[in-house]
Amino acid sequence: MLSVANLQAAYGESRVLFDVHLEIADGEVVTLMGRNGMGKTTTVRCIMGLLAPQGGSIRFEGRDVAGLTPERIARLGAGLVPEGRQVFPTLRVRENLVATAANRLGRADPWTLERVYGLFPRLKERAGQMAGTLSGGEQQMLAIGRALMTNPRLLILDEATEGLAPVIRREIWHCIEHLKAAGQSILLIDKNLAVLKRLADRHYIVEKGRTVWTGSGADMDRDAERVHGYVGL
Ligand SMILES: Nc1ncnc2c1ncn2[C@@H]1O[C@H](COP(=O)(O)OP(=O)(O)OP(=O)(O)O)[C@@H](O)[C@H]1O
Numbered sequence: 001m002l003s004v005a006n007l008q009a010a011y012g013e014s015r016v017l018f019d020v021h022l023e024i025a026d027g028e029v030v031t032l033m034g035r036n037g038m039g040k041t042t043t044v045r046c047i048m049g050l051l052a053p054q055g056g057s058i059r060f061e062g063r064d065v066a067g068l069t070p071e072r073i074a075r076l077g078a079g080l081v082p083e084g085r086q087v088f089p090t091l092r093v094r095e096n097l098v099a100t101a102a103n104r105l106g107r108a109d110p111w112t113l114e115r116v117y118g119l120f121p122r123l124k125e126r127a128g129q130m131a132g133t134l135s136g137g138e139q140q141m142l143a144i145g146r147a148l149m150t151n152p153r154l155l156i157l158d159e160a161t162e163g164l165a166p167v168i169r170r171e172i173w174h175c176i177e178h179l180k181a182a183g184q185s186i187l188l189i190d191k192n193l194a195v196l197k198r199l200a201d202r203h204y205i206v207e208k209g210r211t212v213w214t215g216s217g218a219d220m221d222r223d224a225e226r227v228h229g230y231v232g233l
Pocket of ligand 1: 014042
């Protein structure tokens with residue numbers, strides 16, 4: 001469903017991505033790992049159309065999407081949970097969720113408010129609360145719920161659990177497991193190697209703007225020293 005090859009990108013004069021590649025098939029959960037500043041968010045920004053790539057290709061659902069607007073790419077079925085959540089702070093929880101509902105046509109089982117509340121009962125309890133007053137973990141749940149309301153074919157989570165309390169992290173991981181079991185394709189960025197290894201089908205590691213390693217969790221165990229070096233453990 002997603003195929004990124006030889007992706008190159010820059011901020012002004014400063015080249016950041018040199019050769020990133022990654023593939024996600026239907027229903028797969030794939031991770032993108034690497035130390036801070038190695039190019040994970042920039043890769044996501046290119047996939048979502050938030051930054052125009054300087055070279056390489058990005059194919060999503062069989063189409064070349066490099067250079068399309070973020071709106072077009074979102075409509076093709078890419079849903080992003082951005083780093084830092086970015087919920088609408090002055091809208092209520094319920095309003096945040098309905099504000100982005102889309103892509104329902106032709107979906108056998110579209111996401112609804114009730115389904116999101118079923119996944120995250122805390123959001124139901126706080127449906128009338130301003131999103132800006134939620135805890136960090138609740139905001140992350142809301143950001144995930146908001147992305148799901150667009151019925152994405154591919155859900156992308158940038159820093160899925162960063163800065164969250166352990167109990168909330170567990171809830172987020174549980175939710176991702178649930179989505180995976182339901183066949184949702186997911187691109188996951190996070191630093192929790194142990195959980196990612198268990199949860200994801202395959203992994204990609206970027207180092208200074210290049211994909212330097214790819215493999216399964218079992219490959220990771222076999223190649224532990226190199227992998228730990230790349231992810232900074
Ligand atoms: N808006 C920007 N303007 C200039 N340089 C940027 C900008 N955003 C990111 N960079 C630089 O691009 C490089 C890659 O950053 P990116 O955010 O993609 O890394 P990352 O792997 O997602 O890291 P982190 O885990 O810290 O988010 C870094 O050197 C960063 O300083």
